[in-house]
Amino acid sequence: xxxxxxxxxxxxxxxxxxxxxxxxSCTMSEHLPAHPPASAIGDFPKDPMISVVSVSGAxxxxxxxxxxxxxxxxxxxxxxRITDVAGYPATGLSVTVTPWMPAMGHGSDQQTGVTxxxxxxYVVDNVDLTMAGDWSLKLALSHSGTQDEAxxxxxxx
Ligand SMILES: [Cu+2]
Numbered sequence: 001x002x003x004x005x006x007x008x009x010x011x012x013x014x015x016x017x018x019x020x021x022x023x024x025s026c027t028m029s030e031h032l033p034a035h036p037p038a039s040a041i042g043d044f045p046k047d048p049m050i051s052v053v054s055v056s057g058a059x060x061x062x063x064x065x066x067x068x069x070x071x072x073x074x075x076x077x078x079x080x081r082i083t084d085v086a087g088y089p090a091t092g093l094s095v096t097v098t099p100w101m102p103a104m105g106h107g108s109d110q111q112t113g114v115t116x117x118x119x120x121x122y123v124v125d126n127v128d129l130t131m132a133g134d135w136s137l138k139l140a141l142s143h144s145g146t147q148d149e150a151x152x153x154x155x156x157x
Pocket of ligand 1: 101104133
């Protein structure tokens with residue numbers, strides 16, 4: 001028995017196992033994301049749909065939406081790009097986002113998830129706009145213990 005050959009066979013078998021696992025996980029991932037992770041979403045429109053200034057005046061917030069801008073009824077992803085008054089990216093903010101329909105006094109059943117990205121960019125998953133009409137995204141912004149708010153009006157088609 002050639003032991004070197006035996007070792008090689010074993011190594012090939014291990015590699016084949018890993019390839020099998022990799023293939024299996026690739027196949028599985030095709031079925032996963034109804035809501036892909038924020039980090040996987042790159043395609044927002046070049047121009048923001050709207051830009052607002054926070055209540056205190058400290059932050060400028062630009063909103064983009066995907067897959068449609070303006071968003072259609074259903075679940076969207078929002079991209080917030082936040083800068084300070086001098087135009088520098090606002091990194092390290094704590095951001096929460098609540099969809100709200102002011103005229104009807106209700107929000108949505110789903111909770112949004114906010115993922116901080118590079119350069120003052122915050123991607124908001126699971127923005128569930130359950131009806132057509134006028135909504136607003138209510139933002140709570142917290143930085144170094146200072147609280148602030150902003151509101152982004154959205155007309156949902
Ligand atoms: Cu409503």
